[in-house]
Amino acid sequence: MKIKYTLLKQEENTKARYGKIETNYGTFETPMFMPVGTKATVKGLSVEEVKDANAGIILANTYHLWLRPGADLIEKAGGLHKFMNYDGPILTDSGGFQVFSLVKNKKKDITEEGVHFKSHIDGSKLFLTPELSIQIQNKVDSDIAMSFDECPPASASYEYLKNSVLRTIRWAKRGKDVHSNERQALFGIVQGGAYQDLRKLSATETVKLDFDGYSIGGVANDNESKEDMYKAIDYSVPYLPEDKVRYLMGVGEPIDIIEGVIRGVDIFDCVLPTRIARHGVAFTRYGKINLNNAKFKEDFTPLEDDCDCYTCKSYTKAYIRHLIRNNEMLGARLLSIHNIRFLIRLTEELREAIKENKILEYKAKFIEDYYGKNK
RNA sequence: GCGGCGUUGGUGAAGUGGUUAACACGCUGGUUUGUGGCACCAGUAUGCAUGAGUUCGAUCCUCAUACGCCGCC
Numbered sequence A: 001m002k003i004k005y006t007l008l009k010q011e012e013n014t015k016a017r018y019g020k021i022e023t024n025y026g027t028f029e030t031p032m033f034m035p036v037g038t039k040a041t042v043k044g045l046s047v048e049e050v051k052d053a054n055a056g057i058i059l060a061n062t063y064h065l066w067l068r069p070g071a072d073l074i075e076k077a078g079g080l081h082k083f084m085n086y087d088g089p090i091l092t093d094s095g096g097f098q099v100f101s102l103v104k105n106k107k108k109d110i111t112e113e114g115v116h117f118k119s120h121i122d123g124s125k126l127f128l129t130p131e132l133s134i135q136i137q138n139k140v141d142s143d144i145a146m147s148f149d150e151c152p153p154a155s156a157s158y159e160y161l162k163n164s165v166l167r168t169i170r171w172a173k174r175g176k177d178v179h180s181n182e183r184q185a186l187f188g189i190v191q192g193g194a195y196q197d198l199r200k201l202s203a204t205e206t207v208k209l210d211f212d213g214y215s216i217g218g219v220a221n222d223n224e225s226k227e228d229m230y231k232a233i234d235y236s237v238p239y240l241p242e243d244k245v246r247y248l249m250g251v252g253e254p255i256d257i258i259e260g261v262i263r264g265v266d267i268f269d270c271v272l273p274t275r276i277a278r279h280g281v282a283f284t285r286y287g288k289i290n291l292n293n294a295k296f297k298e299d300f301t302p303l304e305d306d307c308d309c310y311t312c313k314s315y316t317k318a319y320i321r322h323l324i325r326n327n328e329m330l331g332a333r334l335l336s337i338h339n340i341r342f343l344i345r346l347t348e349e350l351r352e353a354i355k356e357n358k359i360l361e362y363k364a365k366f367i368e369d370y371y372g373k374n375k
Numbered sequence B: 001g002c003g004g005c006g007u008u009g010g011u012g013a014a015g016u017g018g019u020u021a022a023c024a025c026g027c028u029g030g031u032u033u034g035u036g037g038c039a040c041c042a043g044u045a046u047g048c049a050u051g052a053g054u055u056c057g058a059u060c061c062u063c064a065u066a067c068g069c070c071g072c073c
Helices: A047-052 A062-067 A071-076 A080-084 A096-102 A130-140 A158-178 A196-208 A226-239 A254-262 A272-278 A310-314 A317-325 A329-355 A359-371
Strands: A004-010 A017-023 A026-030 A032-035 A058-061 A090-093 A115-118 A125-128 A144-146 A185-190 A213-216 A245-248 A267-270
Touching: A017 A329, A026 A032, A026 A329, A032 A058, A032 A329, A047 A329, A058 A062, A062 A071, A062 A090, A062 A096, A062 A130, A071 A130, A080 A090, A090 A096, A096 A115, A125 A130, A130 A144, A130 A158, A158 A185, A158 A196, A185 A196, A196 A213, A196 A226, A213 A226, A226 A254, A254 A329, A254 A359, A267 A329, A272 A329, A310 A329, A317 A329, A329 A359
Parallel strands: A032 A267, A058 A090, A090 A144, A144 A185, A185 A213, A213 A245, A245 A267
Antiparallel strands: A004 A017, A017 A026, A115 A125
16 A cells, blocks of 8 residues: 555644554554664664654665665565565655765756766766656665655755756656556655745645655755745645645754644654764753763763653663763664654654644743753 | 983974964864764964073073983993
8 A cells, every 4th residue: 555644633723733644564643753764774773773762654765775785686685674674664765865965067967867976985977867766766665755856955046946846846747657666655845945936836736746745855955044944844835735744854953843843744854863873962852962071971860861762761871971982882872762762752742732732832842941041 | 420312282292593382182162954874163282391591582502400211330
């Protein structure tokens, strides 16, 4: 089967919504946070640890898997789920985001046919098209495939963005036309920067193509301001169907997840929890903390007193600091486990807040705690 | 006791008679939003063993003292 979204409860004061997604691997509630497992692994974590965090869908990346180990090998292994031992739903990003960060000359390398760029591994010349991206995703057999879109920087001009939006719509159609995996859902991506008319154009035209879900892309990159990010959501959501899931790509920070939910977004993904973990930083209810800081040297309490994650149940800040300072890999692992659980727990709490029509109160309390000075 | 060499920040060290004493590590803080994993950015010696002298000016030259290493008695 393909993915099926059901709206269970619309919050009364905002666009926030509580729903469920039925997938090949069970039913999951939204709002939801998807841990990122780019190269068929959530960095540092076993699939058991990912599940212990109560994760639903996880994200893998077409570009990275295409280069290594290759789609054919994953097919031989019996598909991505068997290959990485994850019997939960997997979404594959199309590779658009990666590819455009590797493009050298925008005018020359981005053509109607596809995108020319160089491998980040050996510099060899590669060419990715909307069709090829979908074919790779069909082959690795993820549960949700993403259309191949252009992801321009936030600083792009209106004229550039307009052409980009139109091209992304044409690419979405081409990808859909070759999509052939019966059990795999396919999502369309809305672009258009922070411009209202471009988001409307992108959303309405993409919806006409009838995808299984829709994502809002081109957000949270290139030092984009939060205001522009929120605009991009506000200008996209009204044109998306109510009975399809909405996915905000690459977000993010706790406050951005909250703002996204309030604006009607259902699912999120972000590298932040695992990346900051590798650099020694943990999310907490009272803001981010850097375990490198000297003040944690003799702090024998958990990262968060009331956190239910494995790390908080077992280890102290002083110990994690010691691991991080000495570049011991367990440190990054423990922080990754906590940070992923933190964001998933945030979405669990947002669901409860929506059910009680208290999403704005939840946000106010969160801001007070997270950005307050009384730590 | 005599002779030689050395003494620069938390550490290893570069360096010059003249505005802000290199670099590395460490340390202190920060950044990170569809991941080119363990990165990047910033700060970190009002002072160059101590005292005296030469000089317009000394960390750099001279002398003495202390300490360290090596050799000789």
